Amino acid sequence: MGQKPITFLRQVISLCVNPDLLNNESFPADARERARRILQGCKGGSLGSYSDSVGVEVIRKDIAAYIERRDGFPSDPDNIFLSTGASDAIKNMVKLMVRGSGRDQTGVMIPIPQYPLYSAVTAELNAVQVNYYLDEDNNWALDIAELERSVKEARQHCTPRVLCVINPGNPTGQVLSKENVREIIKFAAREHLFLMADEVYQDNIYAEGCAFHSFKKTMMELGPEYSTLELASFHSTSKGYMGECGFRGGYMEVINMDPQVKLQLKKLVSTKLCPPVSGQATMDCVVNPPQPGEPSYESFIKEKTAVLKSLAERAKLVAETFNSIEGVTCNTVQGAMYAFPRIALPQRAVEKAKSLGQAPDGFYALQLLEQAGICVVPGSGFGQREGTYHFRTTILPQPDKLKIFMDAFTAFHNKFMKEYAD
Amino acid sequence: MGQKPITFLRQVISLCVNPDLLNNESFPADARERARRILQGCKGGSLGSYSDSVGVEVIRKDIAAYIERRDGFPSDPDNIFLSTGASDAIKNMVKLMVRGSGRDQTGVMIPIPQYPLYSAVTAELNAVQVNYYLDEDNNWALDIAELERSVKEARQHCTPRVLCVINPGNPTGQVLSKENVREIIKFAAREHLFLMADEVYQDNIYAEGCAFHSFKKTMMELGPEYSTLELASFHSTSKGYMGECGFRGGYMEVINMDPQVKLQLKKLVSTKLCPPVSGQATMDCVVNPPQPGEPSYESFIKEKTAVLKSLAERAKLVAETFNSIEGVTCNTVQGAMYAFPRIALPQRAVEKAKSLGQAPDGFYALQLLEQAGICVVPGSGFGQREGTYHFRTTILPQPDKLKIFMDAFTAFHNKFMKEYAD
Numbered sequence: 001m002g003q004k005p006i007t008f009l010r011q012v013i014s015l016c017v018n019p020d021l022l023n024n025e026s027f028p029a030d031a032r033e034r035a036r037r038i039l040q041g042c043k044g045g046s047l048g049s050y051s052d053s054v055g056v057e058v059i060r061k062d063i064a065a066y067i068e069r070r071d072g073f074p075s076d077p078d079n080i081f082l083s084t085g086a087s088d089a090i091k092n093m094v095k096l097m098v099r100g101s102g103r104d105q106t107g108v109m110i111p112i113p114q115y116p117l118y119s120a121v122t123a124e125l126n127a128v129q130v131n132y133y134l135d136e137d138n139n140w141a142l143d144i145a146e147l148e149r150s151v152k153e154a155r156q157h158c159t160p161r162v163l164c165v166i167n168p169g170n171p172t173g174q175v176l177s178k179e180n181v182r183e184i185i186k187f188a189a190r191e192h193l194f195l196m197a198d199e200v201y202q203d204n205i206y207a208e209g210c211a212f213h214s215f216k217k218t219m220m221e222l223g224p225e226y227s228t229l230e231l232a233s234f235h236s237t238s239k240g241y242m243g244e245c246g247f248r249g250g251y252m253e254v255i256n257m258d259p260q261v262k263l264q265l266k267k268l269v270s271t272k273l274c275p276p277v278s279g280q281a282t283m284d285c286v287v288n289p290p291q292p293g294e295p296s297y298e299s300f301i302k303e304k305t306a307v308l309k310s311l312a313e314r315a316k317l318v319a320e321t322f323n324s325i326e327g328v329t330c331n332t333v334q335g336a337m338y339a340f341p342r343i344a345l346p347q348r349a350v351e352k353a354k355s356l357g358q359a360p361d362g363f364y365a366l367q368l369l370e371q372a373g374i375c376v377v378p379g380s381g382f383g384q385r386e387g388t389y390h391f392r393t394t395i396l397p398q399p400d401k402l403k404i405f406m407d408a409f410t411a412f413h414n415k416f417m418k419e420y421a422d
Numbered sequence: 423m424g425q426k427p428i429t430f431l432r433q434v435i436s437l438c439v440n441p442d443l444l445n446n447e448s449f450p451a452d453a454r455e456r457a458r459r460i461l462q463g464c465k466g467g468s469l470g471s472y473s474d475s476v477g478v479e480v481i482r483k484d485i486a487a488y489i490e491r492r493d494g495f496p497s498d499p500d501n502i503f504l505s506t507g508a509s510d511a512i513k514n515m516v517k518l519m520v521r522g523s524g525r526d527q528t529g530v531m532i533p534i535p536q537y538p539l540y541s542a543v544t545a546e547l548n549a550v551q552v553n554y555y556l557d558e559d560n561n562w563a564l565d566i567a568e569l570e571r572s573v574k575e576a577r578q579h580c581t582p583r584v585l586c587v588i589n590p591g592n593p594t595g596q597v598l599s600k601e602n603v604r605e606i607i608k609f610a611a612r613e614h615l616f617l618m619a620d621e622v623y624q625d626n627i628y629a630e631g632c633a634f635h636s637f638k639k640t641m642m643e644l645g646p647e648y649s650t651l652e653l654a655s656f657h658s659t660s661k662g663y664m665g666e667c668g669f670r671g672g673y674m675e676v677i678n679m680d681p682q683v684k685l686q687l688k689k690l691v692s693t694k695l696c697p698p699v700s701g702q703a704t705m706d707c708v709v710n711p712p713q714p715g716e717p718s719y720e721s722f723i724k725e726k727t728a729v730l731k732s733l734a735e736r737a738k739l740v741a742e743t744f745n746s747i748e749g750v751t752c753n754t755v756q757g758a759m760y761a762f763p764r765i766a767l768p769q770r771a772v773e774k775a776k777s778l779g780q781a782p783d784g785f786y787a788l789q790l791l792e793q794a795g796i797c798v799v800p801g802s803g804f805g806q807r808e809g810t811y812h813f814r815t816t817i818l819p820q821p822d823k824l825k826i827f828m829d830a831f832t833a834f835h836n837k838f839m840k841e842y843a844d
Contacts, residue, residue, distance in 0.1 A: 005470055007442075014440035017700075018432040048427055048666040084506055084670070087694045120693040244470040246699035248506070271542040272509045276698040277668035278439075 006242050006303050008296045009285040012038070013247075016047050016281045030294040038281050047277045053270035055082025055251070056277065059284045063251055066287035071217035075253060081265070082251050082283065084275045086200050086236040089252040091121050092268055093232050096261065097162045097194055098127045107160035109150060109193065111142070113340060113382035113390070115170040128158040133385060136342065139331045140174040144183045151191050163193040168201040168212070168335030171382050171392040173315070175210040175334040181218045189229055197233045200250075203240035206312035207334035216255060231255045237282045239337065241307040249279030249286070311337070314395040314402055321406045327417050338392050340379070343413075345389045349420035361389040364416065372412040374405060428664050428725050430718045431707040434460070435669075438469050438703045452716040460703050469699045475692035477504025477673070478699065481706045485673055488709035493639035497675060503687070504673050504697045504705065508622050508658040511674040513543050514690055515654050518683065519584045519616055520549045529582035531572060531615070533564070535762060535804035535812070537592040550580040555807060558764065561753045562596035566605045573613050585615040590623040590634070590757030593804050593814040595737070597632040597756040603640045611651055619655040622672075625662035628734035629756035638677060653677045659704045661759065663729040671701030671708070733759070736817040736824055743828045749839050760814050762801070765835075767811045771842035783811040786838065794834040796827060 008031055015021050015035035022032055041058030043049035054060065060077040067075035083089035098106045107130040110118040122129045132150035134140040142165070154160045165184060167176045176184075188195045197215040205212050220227050233253045238245030254262065289304075290296040315333035322330035322341040330341035345360050353363030361378040368374050368391075379390030397405060430453055437443050437457035444454055463480030465471035476482065482499040489497035505511035520528045529552040532540040544551045554572035556562040564587070576582045587606060589598045598606075610617045619637040627634050642649050655675045660667035676684065711726075712718040737755035744752035744763040752763035767782050775785030783800040790796050790813075801812030819827060 005468065010440045010442070014436040014443065017439055018436035020429075020432070021436065042668070046427065046668065048668045050660075050667045084698065085695060091694070117693060124690075124693065238472075245472045245695070246464070246468065246470045248696075248698040268546075271539060271546065272513070273507060273667070274670075276506065276670040276701055278700040279698055 004303075004307075005244065006285075006300065006307075008290055008300050008303075009242055009244065009282065011296075012285050013278060013281055017278065019045070028295040030290055030296050034285070034288070038284055042277060047281060049277070051082075051274045051277050051280065053272075053274050054266060055080065055275060056280050059280050060251075062284050062288045063253075067216070067253060071214055071220065073217060073220040075216075079254050079257075080251055081254065081269060082249075082275045082280050083269075084250065084272075084279065085238060085245070085248040086198070086234040086250040086252075087117055088248075088275070089232075089234055089250055090117060090196065090198065091125075092265065093196055093252065093254075094121050094127065094162065095125055095268065096265055098125045100159060103158060105158045106162065107154045107158040108162045108164060109147070109154070109160055110164045111166060111169070111172075113171055113379065113384055113392075114164075115166060115198070116381055118164055119383070127162075128154070130154040130158070130160055131383065134169070134172055134174070136331065136385070136388070139334070140169055140172040140340075142174075142176060142180055142184065144187055147184070147187050151193075160191070161194060162196055163188050163191075164196045164198065165215070166198040167215075168204060170198075170201065170336050171338045171340045171377075173331065173333040173336045173338055173340065175205055175207065176213065178211075178213045178218065181213045181215060182222065185215065185219050185222060185226055185229065189226055195229065195231045197231060199233050200236040200239045201336040202235065203308075204311065204337060205335045206308075206315040207332055210334045212335075216253065219255075228256050230257055232257075235283075235286075237279065237286050240286060241304050241311075242282075242286050244282050244286075247279040247282040248276055249281075249283035250275075251283055310399065311395060314397075314399060315339075317399070317402065318393070318395050318406070321410070325410055325413055328413065333395060337394050337396055339395060340382070340390050340392050342379075342388060342390050346417065346420040346422045348422055349416070352420065361391060364389065365391055367416060368409070368412055371415075372408045374409055374412070426725075426729075427666065428707075428722065428729075430712055430722050431664055431666065431704065433457075433718075434707050435700060435703055439700065441467070450717040452712055452718050456707070456710070460706055464699060469703060471699070473504075473696045473699050473702065475694075475696050476688060477502065477697060478702050481702050482673075484706050484710045485675075489638065489675060493636055493642065495639060495642040497638075501676050501679075502673055503676065503691060504671075504702050505691075506672065506694075506697045506701065507660060507667070507670040508620070508656040508672040508674075509539055510670075510697070511654075511656055511672055512539060512618065512620065513547075514687065515618055515674065515676075516543050516549065516584065517547055517690065518687055520547045522581060525580060527580045528584065529576045529580040530584045530586060531569070531576070531582055532586045533588060533591070533594075535593055535801065535806055536586075537588060537620070538803055540586055541805070549584075550576070552576040552580070552582055553805065556591070556594055556596070558753065558807070558810070561756070562591055562594035562762075564596075564598060564602055564606065566609055569606070569609050573615075582613070583616060584618055585610050585613075586618045586620065587637070588620040589637075590626060592620075592623065592758050593760045593762045593799075595753070595755040595758045595760055595762065597627055597629065598635065600633075600635045600640065603635045603637060604644060607637065607641050607644060607648055607651065611648055617651065617653045619653060621655050622658040622661045623758040624657065625730075626733065626759060627757045628730075628737040629754055632756045634757075638675065641677075650678050652679055654679075657705075657708075659701065659708050662708060663726050663733075664704075664708050666704050666708075669701040669704040670698055671703075671705035672697075673705060732821065733817060736819075736821060737761075739821070739824060740815070740817050740828070743832070747832055747835055750835065755817060759816050759818055761817060762804070762812050762814050764801075764810060764812050768839065768842040768844045770844055771838070774842065783813060786811065787813055789838060790831070790834055793837075794830045796831055796834070 011031040060080040064075040107128040237249035290300040327344040353360040365378040376391040433453040482502040486497040529550040659671035712722040749766040775782040787800040798813040
């Protein structure tokens with residue numbers, strides 16, 4: 001994701017790939033120990049063998065231990081399913097929930113704006129997409145009244161069975177408060193919805209006063225009335241401070257799932273044999289980084305802190321710059337890796353776009369690409385309230401590039417607004 | 423797959439994972455050059471970045487070049503789709519072919535016995551499984567008359583649109599003759615079927631007089647009447663002499679596909695972002711091994727030859743041993759990695775199995791596991807002609823272990839046959 005890889009991770013994975021290096025003392029002892037441990041869990045002691053379809057057992061144990069440390073509640077390795085990135089697990093989970101036709105057809109509630117995987121998977125699996133709108137005026141908060149409106153309307157024509165929540169938000173960058181997470185859980189319980197918590201940005205929290213509150217922990221804290229709810233939580237190697245998306249590592253923790261359904265889930269994932277074992281090993285490094293006292297600890301913490309500090313600075317810089325431009329407003333980027341600014345397109349620009357058969361924000365984005373060489377994704381790809389226009393951009397470019405981007409963007413935008421002024 | 427990894431491959435991948443090693447001269451120059459070249463094709467010069475959804479361009483070019491060398495006909499990198507192992511590509515391709523209901527519902531023709539991915543995918547995607555039987559009495563040959571019977575009967579209740587062929591066969595280990603491949607192509611053309619050629623065992627040919635004839639090459643040689651047929655061919659890092667299944671590398675070449683359909687295929691694969699880039703790099707090593715004159719060439723050829731020679735010996739050993747046992751018959755293992763012997767189960771064993779609610783070959787396999795600690799897959803998992811019983815076993819254990827296995831198997835089998843003698 002455009003940042004320097006964490007050295008420890010790359011050392012461990014290269015050792016796992018090429019065990020001839022395991023006795024090479026130019027690698028730190030903890031990296032070699034970690035690689036040995038992972039390889040002992042792999043069939044034939046090799047990343048090149050198939051693993052169990054649910055993933056390597058020792059890695060599932062490490063993930064469960066990570067979740068226990070994070071939440072303070074038990075996690076059962078048998079509830080952990082490794083996956084090919086989080087997308088694969090999300091798709092499998094939606095697949096499991098889809099049934100019926102007509103008014104019995106499964107409705108999947110997704111936030112608008114949303115990460116387009118959700119709309120694509122819903123369409124592909126022939127489920128009904130049920131939109132609930134995030135509150136832009138309130139820093140993209142998730143309003144329970146809006147969830148209630150949405151589920152009520154959906155019940156007229158389908159059967160909502162799944163509630164997807166992305167926290168921290170993609171593309172919207174908000175971080176849910178503890179109270180908000182609690183309310184969402186109570187709503188899901190009231191409405192008998194299976195909760196899918198996309199928590200892949202759990203390590204990407206920047207704004208002061210914000211913290212990550214996992215759905216699992218919050219649910220457990222709510223006590224017996226809620227702690228038996230069915231929930232799947234997704235995580236990934238692609239985000240956080242490691243950002244190793246190319247290895248396609250991910251997992252889901254599935255809580256309180258009916259054993260018969262879980263058996264079907266295991267059958268479903270087994271048709272594709274196993275997730276990439278190199279991605280599984282990468283996931284292990286994410287959940288099991290160097291500990292105090294280990295030789296790599298200090299340099300690891302230095303790299304981790306630098307990445308997260310820089311991301312936080314960029315999150316602030318991007319939002320502030322957007323807000324300093326006339327006709328652009330941007331909520332605080334509290335977490336994740338994106339800004340989703342709103343652009344006040346002049347009526348003449350909207351009409352010009354329509355005359356070209358383009359969405360107004362698509363037209364704006366294309367002009368931005370052609371005139372300034374800047375690539376952003378139009379808001380219509382994520383969904384937005386009718387009559388509002390946005391785009392998504394990442395906060396990932398390094399600060400020097402980000403400055404160039406921001407200057408070029410400002411120049412383009414001002415010119416565009418002048419050209420199409422009402 | 424239970425064999426020692428090819429050194430060159432593991433060197434290249436570890437260098438790709440950990441570019442800090444690129445100047446380490448204990449790695450051969452060609453491995454370092456190969457890793458540099460792959461990384462230059464990766465975004466941000468890193469395996470940790472997403473690639474294009476269809477795969478890294480330089481790797482697609484290497485694959486196309488490999489196919490051109492293999493077949494002597496042009497291959498367009500734009501027709502190459504990297505995938506998460508071959509299974510992923512096969513599933514996507516079937517998905518693209520499925521439509522309709524009732525008599526218009528897509529029928530997918532698959533061999534019996536088959537690799538169970540096909541039946542699972544057909545069921546999951548709500549297509550109709552159309553069986554054609556391989557001819558056990560003729561070393562599992564693919565008989566065109568049987569294809570004709572099968573398609574004709576299927577047309578009574580569905581619309582066959584896809585013909586899947588596995589060559590070399592899994593679990594049956596036969597290798598199709600050139601003439602047979604030609605006849606199959608002509609049949610697919612006559613019946614307007616999309617040909618899916620599962621060619622993942624193309625490097626695993628053992629029996630004398632057998633050779634791999636790709637569907638692409640054979641189709642091209644047949645001239646303009648056939649060279650415009652639609653075809654998808656699948657390959658993988660999991661088989662061959664490298665056997666790196668844990669990296670989940672694979673690709674398909676899609677030939678003569680309608681551009682509008684290809685666009686949908688690209689859209690379909692993009693929902694999961696990209697195949698694991700480490701698996702893509704592994705695929706590159708498979709199609710682009712050390713060349714004569716390069717420093718790793720000699721040791722590579724030595725390793726490759728040793729693996730293939732040993733597999734060929736084991737293929738022979740396994741079939742011969744099975745045939746030396748009363749009540750077991752086994753066709754020549756011409757290719758792939760499996761033997762699929764037939765067992766003449768006594769009527770009393772069949773009845774015993776039925777009284778336990780088990781399939782007769784499942785009962786036999788369970789007894790084998792419990793009494794001798796040997797795990798095989800019952801033939802009913804692959805499909806077999808009614809009233810015949812088989813199991814699948816691999817030829818992958820090292821020769822010393824294979825000898826122990828064969829002795830233990832023989833002892834079990836003789837005891838079993840005595841116990842249930844009619």
